[in-house]
Amino acid sequence: MSILSDAGPAGPAPVDAVAAPARAGAVRRLLRNPVAVVALVWLVAVAVLALLAPLLTSQSPTASKITEALAPMGGDHPLGTDGVGRDVWAQLLYGARTSLIGSLIVVAVSLLLGLPAGVLAGYRRGRFDAVASWVANLLMALPAIIVLLVVLAQFGRSTALAMAVFGVIIAPGVFRLVRSSVIAVREELYVDAARVAGLSDARIMRRHVLPVVVPPTVIQVSQLLGIAIVIQAGLEFLGLGSANQASWGGMLSDAFQNIYAQPRLLLWPALAIVLTVTAFSLLGNALRDALGVSGRVPRVRRRQRTDAPPVVAAGGEVPAAPDVPDALLVLDGLRVAYPTPEGTEREVVHGVSLTVRRGEVLGLVGESGSGKSQTAFAVLGLLPPQARTSAARMTFDGTDLRGLSPAAMNRLRGRRIGYIPQEPMSNLDPSFTIGSQLTEPMRHHLGLSKDEARTRALQLLDRVGIPDPARVFASYPHQVSGGMAQRVLIAGAVSCDPDLLIADEPTTALDVTVQAEVLDLVRELQAERQMGVVLVTHDFGVVADVCDTVAVMRDGRIVESAPAERLFADPQHEYTRMLLGSTLEDTPARGALAGAGLHPEEIAPAPLTSGGPR
Numbered sequence: 128m129s130i131l132s133d134a135g136p137a138g139p140a141p142v143d144a145v146a147a148p149a150r151a152g153a154v155r156r157l158l159r160n161p162v163a164v165v166a167l168v169w170l171v172a173v174a175v176l177a178l179l180a181p182l183l184t185s186q187s188p189t190a191s192k193i194t195e196a197l198a199p200m201g202g203d204h205p206l207g208t209d210g211v212g213r214d215v216w217a218q219l220l221y222g223a224r225t226s227l228i229g230s231l232i233v234v235a236v237s238l239l240l241g242l243p244a245g246v247l248a249g250y251r252r253g254r255f256d257a258v259a260s261w262v263a264n265l266l267m268a269l270p271a272i273i274v275l276l277v278v279l280a281q282f283g284r285s286t287a288l289a290m291a292v293f294g295v296i297i298a299p300g301v302f303r304l305v306r307s308s309v310i311a312v313r314e315e316l317y318v319d320a321a322r323v324a325g326l327s328d329a330r331i332m333r334r335h336v337l338p339v340v341v342p343p344t345v346i347q348v349s350q351l352l353g354i355a356i357v358i359q360a361g362l363e364f365l366g367l368g369s370a371n372q373a374s375w376g377g378m379l380s381d382a383f384q385n386i387y388a389q390p391r392l393l394l395w396p397a398l399a400i401v402l403t404v405t406a407f408s409l410l411g412n413a414l415r416d417a418l419g420v421s422g423r424v425p426r427v428r429r430r431q432r433t434d435a436p437p438v439v440a441a442g443g444e445v446p447a448a449p450d451v452p453d454a455l456l457v458l459d460g461l462r463v464a465y466p467t468p469e470g471t472e473r474e475v476v477h478g479v480s481l482t483v484r485r486g487e488v489l490g491l492v493g494e495s496g497s498g499k500s501q502t503a504f505a506v507l508g509l510l511p512p513q514a515r516t517s518a519a520r521m522t523f524d525g526t527d528l529r530g531l532s533p534a535a536m537n538r539l540r541g542r543r544i545g546y547i548p549q550e551p552m553s554n555l556d557p558s559f560t561i562g563s564q565l566t567e568p569m570r571h572h573l574g575l576s577k578d579e580a581r582t583r584a585l586q587l588l589d590r591v592g593i594p595d596p597a598r599v600f601a602s603y604p605h606q607v608s609g610g611m612a613q614r615v616l617i618a619g620a621v622s623c624d625p626d627l628l629i630a631d632e633p634t635t636a637l638d639v640t641v642q643a644e645v646l647d648l649v650r651e652l653q654a655e656r657q658m659g660v661v662l663v664t665h666d667f668g669v670v671a672d673v674c675d676t677v678a679v680m681r682d683g684r685i686v687e688s689a690p691a692e693r694l695f696a697d698p699q700h701e702y703t704r705m706l707l708g709s710t711l712e713d714t715p716a717r718g719a720l721a722g723a724g725l726h727p728e729e730i731a732p733a734p735l736t737s738g739g740p741r
């Protein structure tokens with residue numbers, strides 16, 4: 128086997144030169160930002176003053192003494208008294224409590240409603256998403272202040288109640304943010320890779336989805352805290368807060384009534400509100416910088432391609448999969464269809480039948496859009512939720528894959544069915560080291576301890592030709608080359624000794640010099656472990672190199688399937704001949720090659736004209 132050198136197509140992995148992942152050191156970066164530090168100091172000071180209020184003043188914030196109204200600063204009243212003789216310092220301290228508790232109620236309620244609903248709607252989609260989005264839109268359409276006035280009129284003047292209701296009203300903001308973050312991340316290939324590795328939804332959520340959702344949510348929370356303080360002060364200014372509770376809004380209201388007699392009364396609550404709200408806002412901005420969140424929803428991946436012309440389903444008999452005694456994978460009449468905006472369905476796989484035996488490499492070949500990946504994803508149970516799949520038979524080692532529960536499918540994927548994707552980089556989560564991504568499925572499926580999984584991962588990295596396994600184990604995906612990342616994914620795909628390997632154009636995204644080495648590796652591992660392999664490709668050169676049998680797909684159908692040598696020597700279908708012709712357009716005609724007794728491996732690898740990297 129030829130071993131890939133440390134230098135991939137992009138040169139040696141520049142481990143020291145690359146930036147640390149956004150997650151690591153976020154707190155350090157935050158604390159290095161002077162604006163964030165000032166904002167934090169102010170907010171902590173307000174919280175401490177609010178907490179220690181009873182120790183910092185002996186005055187009651189609500190006891191009015193009309194004889195001491197508008198008293199100047201000094202003596203028992205360091206900041207003087209208001210229009211009805213209440214101590215301003217005590218009101219400021221206890222008012223901070225009211226403001227902070229009120230804004231915490233808003234955030235707690237909005238997170239409690241928006242966060243789980245957003246995660247569930249974004250991850251599961253379907254009916255729950257439709258209903259939750261509808262409710263969110265409805266709530267957003269309600270005029271918040273009118274709703275608050277109605278609730279307070281109905282249930283009495285309670286700041287806590289008003290803030291809880293306000294939390295419900297702004298929960299759709301949290302819901303939408305979380306939902307769109309989850310949708311974006313669930314479309315990422317590395318989440319599919321985690322699913323293929325057999326990780327449960329809960330684990331994928333904890334490991335891959337939540338880390339993406341948390342940073343924007345934390346930023347939104349800091350903004351919400353500021354907004355809640357303003358809203359609360361507004362309600363209290365209007366006299367809608369609790370009468371027996373000191374508040375900054377109530378202080379403002381009193382100050383306005385005495386603006387000519389004692390204008391300084393306006394100063395303290397105004398300063399407290401403005402500085403606290405500004406601090407929350409600045410902290411939010413600093414958090415965004417520290418966490419490296421752009422505020423932009425990450426790009427949705429490109430699996431949902433609809434660029435191919437519509438396939439018109441034609442009649443015709445679908446050849447049934449022959450009964451093969453040692454068959455590992457049997458597909459009989461597999462169909463995949465998608466709903467169209469017009470309310471009809473568009474079938475993209477029209478009754479595909481094929482069989483893969485143990486130890487056999489089947490090449491699934493055809494032009495772009497011919498349905499190769501849809502067929503492979505149907506076996507893996509990874510089609511988008513809107514896809515409708517049916518088949519007369521779809522078995523893996525005797526297990527019926529149709530209607531298998533998600534938990535049972537998870538147990539198969541990763542453990543008994545491995546998957547090598549087409550784009551190595553997008554299939555590795557950038558926030559975790561390669562080691563942790565390799566060991567997780569082994570610990571989950573094989574029950575290995577952390578150390579055992581590490582040892583096995585290092586052996587696998589060595590086996591797939593990575594020269595410095597320990598370094599790559601500790602690296603993040605962006606610290607290795609594309610060729611090495613693909614080797615890592617191959618190591619991951621075979622890590623639990625699967626019986627079937629599905630490789631979806633595993634070399635398309637790689638430099639041409641690395642392609643042959645990766646194919647060699649797949650072939651070697653297949654032979655060592657006697658795995659059945661489905662190799663999706665648009666490249667007859669790859670087929671000639673690696674495959675035992677070939678199924679040629681066109682417009683969602685298999686038009687010809689035969690042992691590789693026979694197919695190259697004597698293609699039966701006109702389309703196969705056309706594809707071979709386009710592959711070999713600069714070489715002698717196929718008949719001449721066959722006539723000259725050439726072996727398929729002597730055919731120069733060349734991509735089909737219509738194929739290409741995604």
Ligand SMILES: Nc1ncnc2c1ncn2[C@@H]1O[C@H](COP(=O)(O)OP(=O)(O)OP(=O)(O)O)[C@@H](O)[C@H]1O
Pocket residue numbers: 430431432433434435436465475493494495496497498499500501502511665738739741
């Ligand atoms: N989510 C989807 N909704 C609707 N149609 C889809 C969706 N995903 C794929 N298709 C359609 O299914 C057809 C087959 O796509 P598939 O990805 O299987 O092709 P392919 O042969 O693997 O092509 P490539 O070599 O480019 O990967 C295409 O016409 C594509 O537009």
